[in-house]
Amino acid sequence: MTELLIGLVITVAVGYYIVKGYKAAGVLLVAGLLLLILAGFLGHTVLPKAVASTGNLLTDSLEYIKYMLQYRNGGLGLQIMLLCGFATYMTHIGANNVVVKQFSKPLSFIKSPYVLLVAAYIVACLMSLAVSSATGLGVLLMATLFPMMTAMGISRPAAAAVCASPAAIILSPTSGDVIVAAEKSGLPLHVFAVETVLPVSICAIIVMAVAAFFWNKYLDKKNNTPMEKLDISEIEVKAPAYYAILPFLPIVGVFLFNGETIPGLTLDIYTIVVLSIAIGAVVDFLTSRFNGKETLENLEACYAGMGDAFKGVVMLLVAAGVFAQGLMSIGAIDNLLALADKAGAGGVALMLLLTALTVAAAIATGSGNAPFYAFVELAPQLAVKLGLSPAFLIIPMLQASNLGRTISPVSGVIVATSGMAQISPFEVVKRTVVPVVCGLITVIIGTVVLVPMYA
Template identity: 65%
Template sequence: MLTVIELLIGVVVIVGVARYIIKGYSATGVLFVGGLVLLIISALMGHKVLPASETSTGYTATDIVEYIKILLMSRGGDLGMMIMMLCGFAAYMTHIGANDMVVKLASKPLQYINSPYLLMIAAYFVACLMSLAVSSATGLGVLLMATLFPVMVNVGISRGAAAAICASPAAIILSPTSGDVVLAAKAAEMPLIDFAFKTTLPISIAAIIGMAIAHFFWQRYLDKKENISHEMLDVAEITTTAPAFYALLPFTPIIGVLIFDGKWGRSCTLLPFW
């Protein structure tokens, strides 16, 4: 009975959060208040607020404040720094003309495909593959906006559809080293590799295909509804003095993550310099 009540409370809070976000309130503030309400209700129902690794302050109200402080410190020092670095990297790539060179080189072969929606689906699959390298939803979004977004817009995809493509891959979990997959494997008491490739991966692939089909029809419907015309940018209009190899620079974070987070490093242990 208690579990049912807890689920109902969670549903009510989720509905309330969604309602106020749709009404135009700040999503950050609404989510913060919703989380705070859930923390207070959890404390009133006798649940422990702080994680097992943390020592209680001795008073429930201050435990809630302590938990918020822990989250702010961990998010700001870890995820926050990564987001700031990715934002700075994206701005620098634009400043030196690397993003313009990516658009210029990619637009030439892609202009022979007449349907922008087929290009949009192809870009979505590429974005999902990029999620293997960046597990952070915000970091992935920033990286995609710096690399894929300009290419999609300049081959005739509407800005709204391109932004949706950059945002939606965060809903799919492909990386076996993702924190969500690791925790789920522990909860299921299954080996990580078996859980990631035999359980999660087939579901993720099915979800990717389903979302790609939904994107194709939904984005086309929205574009028609808003009377958006698709016009490809003339490559000759892109003026940049950057050399052609600069087109590789926006993708260096993906290469760096794959090399230095151990996914490839462990397979290279036989090399002499290792």
């Protein structure tokens, strides 16, 4: 329990200093290093299996920072930088203004920005079927839908929350979490994903959409949040109308190439964004009547956007990753598992306990995968002891891990979307917390009603 207490104290301290205005990246990095060093002194392994030890616990902590820099820059960090560069490029060449101008006309009959917010949230949830990564999807939506949402009168915190939320509820029947959950539940994938998880997910998404409508409206009014709706007549558009398709090229590319839509041709998100930038440059070159110098100068905006993304978003992700590793290394998650194992509760009470612990671990670590993969190993064993159906315990845990990540100020998706929106992670969490709580309650009720408790 000492490790759990240490983790709790340092987590509270992190929240305190970030609220006080300290730079989040620095706070998370210092806290993560402290946790890793304390883990080493307490006899725990500091580094994950994928990272070789340096032979000293102090330098092992620094070795993990190096690993996170390499890992983030080569994976998610590169994706974020590419998409931020793309978004900056689209703004620079005037494509985003064309989109706002074109879409404002058919949407002008919708007077409430909160109705538009709900519509954007539903579209974003459908996008989660194509993009499995919560952070990747959030960044993609920030680069494409966010400028349009704010221009249509949705406040920046509300728009960022929409981009951060679609992966809070699992829809895809082929995501890694669902496959693992089906296996541990002892059910065929199609039965588990389509007949049990999907109905609960749809109900939760509807409830969260309604909650987002009223909660964001309340917060905007309470805080007098600036609404940035643009007067269509004041939008300066220098680019031709066909530029409106350019900002959506990454989304179109995901649906066309990130799978087997076109037989024999599969592109990952990185190549799709690079292709989108290239197409944008070619269109810009042709539109400028083959002015190569101007086209290359416009591309400089893309490179500058990538650099800003590294400074403002990727380093935050690195720091959050170090903090999460510190919590896991010191044994805070293992202590939570021990609490669940000792609980001598009935079926519903045990399900609620496991769900609560999963949410707590997801909030603390900022990860949706790590807490679920840790706790899901325990669920079948506890279910057998009490004669329960494993699916009854696992389905709420599966959804709770993703919901918890959506209200964690250190999660990748919250850090990335808040960084791109240039607002505090806590401002985004404030917008997501009520819809997430409503979604979690819906998941629990849906599980009790739709999933048999006993095997």
